[in-house]
Amino acid sequence: MKFVIRAGGIGTRLWPFSRRQKPKQFHALVGDRSMLQTAVDRIGSIAKAEDVYVSTGATLAKGVSQQLPDLTSNRLIVEPALRNTGPAVGLECVLLEAAFPGCVVASLGSDHHIGKPEEFCRLLEVAEAAVDANPDELVLIGVKPWRAETGFGYIQKGEVFHEANGEPVYRVGGFKEKPDAATAESYVSSGDYLWNSNMFVWRAARVLELIEEFEPDLHAGLMEIKAAVGTDAQQSTLERVYPRLKEIAIDNAVLERAEWVAVVEADIDWSDIGSWGALADVLPVDEHGNLVSADAITVDTTGSTVYAPDGKLVALIGVDNLVVVDSGDALLIVPKDEVQRVREIVDKLGDREDGGKYL
Amino acid sequence: MKFVIRAGGIGTRLWPFSRRQKPKQFHALVGDRSMLQTAVDRIGSIAKAEDVYVSTGATLAKGVSQQLPDLTSNRLIVEPALRNTGPAVGLECVLLEAAFPGCVVASLGSDHHIGKPEEFCRLLEVAEAAVDANPDELVLIGVKPWRAETGFGYIQKGEVFHEANGEPVYRVGGFKEKPDAATAESYVSSGDYLWNSNMFVWRAARVLELIEEFEPDLHAGLMEIKAAVGTDAQQSTLERVYPRLKEIAIDNAVLERAEWVAVVEADIDWSDIGSWGALADVLPVDEHGNLVSADAITVDTTGSTVYAPDGKLVALIGVDNLVVVDSGDALLIVPKDEVQRVREIVDKLGDREDGGKYL
Numbered sequence: 001m002k003f004v005i006r007a008g009g010i011g012t013r014l015w016p017f018s019r020r021q022k023p024k025q026f027h028a029l030v031g032d033r034s035m036l037q038t039a040v041d042r043i044g045s046i047a048k049a050e051d052v053y054v055s056t057g058a059t060l061a062k063g064v065s066q067q068l069p070d071l072t073s074n075r076l077i078v079e080p081a082l083r084n085t086g087p088a089v090g091l092e093c094v095l096l097e098a099a100f101p102g103c104v105v106a107s108l109g110s111d112h113h114i115g116k117p118e119e120f121c122r123l124l125e126v127a128e129a130a131v132d133a134n135p136d137e138l139v140l141i142g143v144k145p146w147r148a149e150t151g152f153g154y155i156q157k158g159e160v161f162h163e164a165n166g167e168p169v170y171r172v173g174g175f176k177e178k179p180d181a182a183t184a185e186s187y188v189s190s191g192d193y194l195w196n197s198n199m200f201v202w203r204a205a206r207v208l209e210l211i212e213e214f215e216p217d218l219h220a221g222l223m224e225i226k227a228a229v230g231t232d233a234q235q236s237t238l239e240r241v242y243p244r245l246k247e248i249a250i251d252n253a254v255l256e257r258a259e260w261v262a263v264v265e266a267d268i269d270w271s272d273i274g275s276w277g278a279l280a281d282v283l284p285v286d287e288h289g290n291l292v293s294a295d296a297i298t299v300d301t302t303g304s305t306v307y308a309p310d311g312k313l314v315a316l317i318g319v320d321n322l323v324v325v326d327s328g329d330a331l332l333i334v335p336k337d338e339v340q341r342v343r344e345i346v347d348k349l350g351d352r353e354d355g356g357k358y359l
Numbered sequence: 360m361k362f363v364i365r366a367g368g369i370g371t372r373l374w375p376f377s378r379r380q381k382p383k384q385f386h387a388l389v390g391d392r393s394m395l396q397t398a399v400d401r402i403g404s405i406a407k408a409e410d411v412y413v414s415t416g417a418t419l420a421k422g423v424s425q426q427l428p429d430l431t432s433n434r435l436i437v438e439p440a441l442r443n444t445g446p447a448v449g450l451e452c453v454l455l456e457a458a459f460p461g462c463v464v465a466s467l468g469s470d471h472h473i474g475k476p477e478e479f480c481r482l483l484e485v486a487e488a489a490v491d492a493n494p495d496e497l498v499l500i501g502v503k504p505w506r507a508e509t510g511f512g513y514i515q516k517g518e519v520f521h522e523a524n525g526e527p528v529y530r531v532g533g534f535k536e537k538p539d540a541a542t543a544e545s546y547v548s549s550g551d552y553l554w555n556s557n558m559f560v561w562r563a564a565r566v567l568e569l570i571e572e573f574e575p576d577l578h579a580g581l582m583e584i585k586a587a588v589g590t591d592a593q594q595s596t597l598e599r600v601y602p603r604l605k606e607i608a609i610d611n612a613v614l615e616r617a618e619w620v621a622v623v624e625a626d627i628d629w630s631d632i633g634s635w636g637a638l639a640d641v642l643p644v645d646e647h648g649n650l651v652s653a654d655a656i657t658v659d660t661t662g663s664t665v666y667a668p669d670g671k672l673v674a675l676i677g678v679d680n681l682v683v684v685d686s687g688d689a690l691l692i693v694p695k696d697e698v699q700r701v702r703e704i705v706d707k708l709g710d711r712e713d714g715g716k717y718l
Contacts, residue, residue, distance in 0.1 A: 016674070297707050299700065313689040313717055315375070315704040318697040324690070330672040331685060333692065338677040341658065345674040348656050358672055 001128045001201070002103050003047045004092045005039050007056040007064055007110040008079060013275045013342045016330035017307075020359050025111040026063055029273060030282050036067050039110045042117035046125060050075070054110070055092055057082050081243035085198075086253040090211055090222045091242065093204035098229045104131050105207075107200045113282045115269025122165075123266050127201035129164035130262060138210075138255060139201040140172065142194025142263040143270040148184035151274060151340070153177055153196040153251075155263050164264075172261040175251065194265055197272075200250075210254045218253065221245045275339040276323045276332070280305055294326070303336065330358050360487045360560070361462050362406045363451045364398050366415040366423055366469040367438060372634045372701045375689035376666075379718050384470040385422055388632060389641050395426050398469040401476035405484060409434070413469070414451055416441050440602035444557075445612040449570055449581045450601065452563035457588045463490050464566075466559045472641045474628025481524075482625050486560035488523035489621060497569075497614060498560040499531065501553025501622040502629045507543035510633060510699070512536055512555040512610075514622050523623075531620040534610065553624055556631075559609075569613045577612065580604045634698040635682045635691070639664055653685070662695065689717050 011024025018024040025036040033041060040052060049070060055077035056064050064076060077095060079088055089107060096103050106124050114120050120141075127139040142155045158171035175196065179187060187193035212219040221241050228237035246253075255261055271281045280291040290298055294308035301316040308314050308326035316324070323339055325332040334342060349355035370383025377383040384395040392400060399411060408429060414436035415423050423435060436454060438447055448466055455462055465483050473479050479500075486498040501514045517530035534555065538546060546552035571578040580600050587596035605612075614620055630640045639650040649657055653667035660675040667673050667685035675683070682698055684691040693701065708714035 016672075297704055299703050299707070308690070313375075315689065315691045315693075317691075317693040317700045317703060319692055319694065322692070324692060326690060330674065331667070331683075331690070332674045332676075333678055333681070333683060334674075334676040335678065341676045344658050344676060345656055348658070 001047075001106055001124070002051050002053065002096050002100060003043055003106045003108060004053045004055055004077070004096070005036070005108050005110045006085075006088065007036050007039075007054050008060065008082060008088065009109075009111050011111060011274075012346050013340060014273075015342055015346050016325060016327040016332055016358065021059065022063065023060070023111075024273070026067055029279060030113050034067055035112070035273075036064065036110045038113075039108065040068060042114060043106075043108070043121060043124070045118070046121045053077055053092070053096070055079065055088060079242060080239045083242065083245050083247045085250040086211075086215065086218060086248035087222075087242065087245040089200075089207060089250045090218060090245070091225065091238075093207045094222050094226045095229065097204040097208065098226060101205070103204055104128055105202060105204050107202075109198055112197070112270060112272045115271075115282065116267070120266065120268045123167070123264050123268070124201060126165045126167040126169070126264050130162070130169045130264070131201055131203060133162060133164060134260065135203055136206055136260045137169075137202070138206070138258055138261045139169065140255070140261065140263040141197050141199040141201075141266050142170075143197050144265055144267040145188045145193065145195050148181060148188045149195065150178055150181055150184050152272070154179065154184075154187050154193040155196050157192050157194060157263060157265070161262070167264060169262045169264055172255075172263050175256055194263060195270070196251075197266070197270060200255075207254065210258050214257050215246060215248065215253050218246045218248070275342070276305055276307065276325055276334070277336045277339040279307065305336065360406075360465055360483070361410050361412065361455050361459060362402055362465045362467060363412045363414055363436070363455070364395070364467050364469045365444075365447065366395050366398075366413050367419065367441060367447065368468075368470050370470060370633075371705050372699060373632075374701055374705050375684060375686040375691050375717065380418065381422065382419070382470075383632070385426055388638060389472050393426055394471070394632075395423065395469045397472075398467065399427060401473060402465075402467070402480060402483070404477070405480045412436055412451070412455070414438065414447060438601060439598045442601065442604050442606045444609040445570075445574065445577060445607035446581075446601065446604040448559075448566060448609045449577060449604070450584065450597075452566045453581050453585045454588065456563040456567065457585060460564070462563055463487055464561060464563050466561075468557055471556070471629060471631045474630075474641065475626070479625065479627045482526070482623050482627070483560060485524045485526040485528070485623050489521070489528045489623070490560055490562060492521060492523060493619065494562055495565055495619045496528075496561070497565070497617055497620045498528065499614070499620070499622040500556050500558040500560075500625050501529075502556050503624055503626040504547045504552065504554050507540060507547045508554065509537055509540055509543050511631070513538065513543075513546050513552040514555050516551050516553060516622060516624070520621065526623060528621045528623055531614075531622050534615055553622060554629070555610075556625070556629060559614075566613065569617050573616050574605060574607065574612050577605045577607070634701070635664055635666065635684055635693070636695045636698040638666065664695065 011018035014024045028034050053075045061078045130139050154176040156173035158173035160168040161171045224241050228234045285291045289303040291305040294306045294314045296306050296314040299317045301319045303321040305323045321336040323334050370377035373383045387393050412434045420437045489498050513535040515532035517532035519527040520530045583600050587593045644650045648662040650664040653665045653673045655665050655673040658676045660678045662680040664682045680695045682693050
């Protein structure tokens, strides 16, 4: 199995730490290693270094190399433009299928936390075994939900249609967009739904077949790139063709349309750390429910998150459920139940003449 | 008339800007000049430079000289220790009476805002005229209250007992400690009460007479210092005697006990800027009631104060009635109705091994 860690995301809601040139996955929000480094580390027990690839956008390629000095340049997949996950996954599959015909690929994220990496690796091997048993299968890693989260998509579990390594592999009954609170509650209490982690195990050739079936234009572009692989024209073809590929998510392009879509249920202490509120899910809080990653003095303060790693003293008095993030040049203050709105600040910075230095 | 600007205060509640070595009065919270510089500037129309004195504690003397480069050393009164306003005023009177026998002294604060400096100067001259007419009189500047403030002491106006420069001078009917909200409301609506600004006009010799009458030990110490004035032993006597003087406020030592205590009513847009909440009294707020002295982006934010003058970007979303102060090395966050509790942070810093660098 080959592994591709997708590291092209922006992490807008983690501003002011997450920036265009240094997005979320380059930061060590949990532990000493960045999220990207951790994403590589956590599969170390099942992946040989030479089987681990990283995909990213052109603006982040240098940053990825700095983060992962042992990553050889042939294992860094650089997308000339951001065209969503359909073209990105297609490019992964083209390059890996060219190098390793018939290979199985695990396509993984770089910007989430997994508290149980050994269990995660075991389930990747379950998924690989499932694909070995049924080469047409697209296997998703579905996370067993531990709260009625409205910020994620959900995967409905269907019947068990086979076992792999003794673990049930479920047919996907359907994909559900981000639900409202009541719907999320019913999903979680039913036990029939899993969070969509956007991690997949499949054969590269099978993905390309399905792209050909459902998105022939996208497939044609990918084949043009494939024809140039290994030639002098590889880079120039990629740069010419890729930016014009259809901008579409792999979910819409393939997963929601294909047969033989399966899911394994993962109880792996997963969090996407998509917002400053989510950090308190994975880092310890004090007896008042505060997550304090700062030199802080708190008086009558509860349920708050203080993230100021650069040594500044932060003093809070009489504050409840507030998020305070200090990046040195910028300070963010937002109630915990409005952390999704950090996007609005980023949007406003985009409108400011000097906003770029904070983006 | 001689003028003494008292600049020995600490301004605890304006932490993290107000520090032991750079307290409130050294900061330009309003306008471009520090509060101390502004206190000197505002009497410029009635005071010759050589008649303006500044008193302060030993640790702040160098800072005062830096703030006021034109202040000659003979006009800087340095208290070897902090012994409250009784000894401080006594020392002022000793030194000024020695240099200018029979002089009238205006003893003024350095750490408040006065929006109408011309009216203030006019009233200082009214007070001087009152003392000229009745040399035993101690004249207070009482501020006409413009809200039911519970954080100040109040002066009860008695009858008009004479006029000076055509302005009524009232007998003081009594001093009231910080009232509760209902009492404050009744004080303000009655029109009979004024805020105690702790600014006084009086003859130095008269104050010393009253100290002799009410606090003979304090007086004896002051006379020991007086005997050394102009000799080689002046400084050593001051340093030996002053720190052992009785620690007592001039209010308790003299004002609450004396006859002929008078007050002029001052409508001068005065604010003590004693806390971060009070800054919004004197600086303009936006249409949502926010005082923003920072490079800030506010979204759905109301009634809040953001003070971060060093150029950092501050982003607030969905925040109400919050005070956010960033001094570079420290950040304070406190609801506006709890700003008095900043003292608790300063107390906690006093208990910390490394707290001194923030005090």
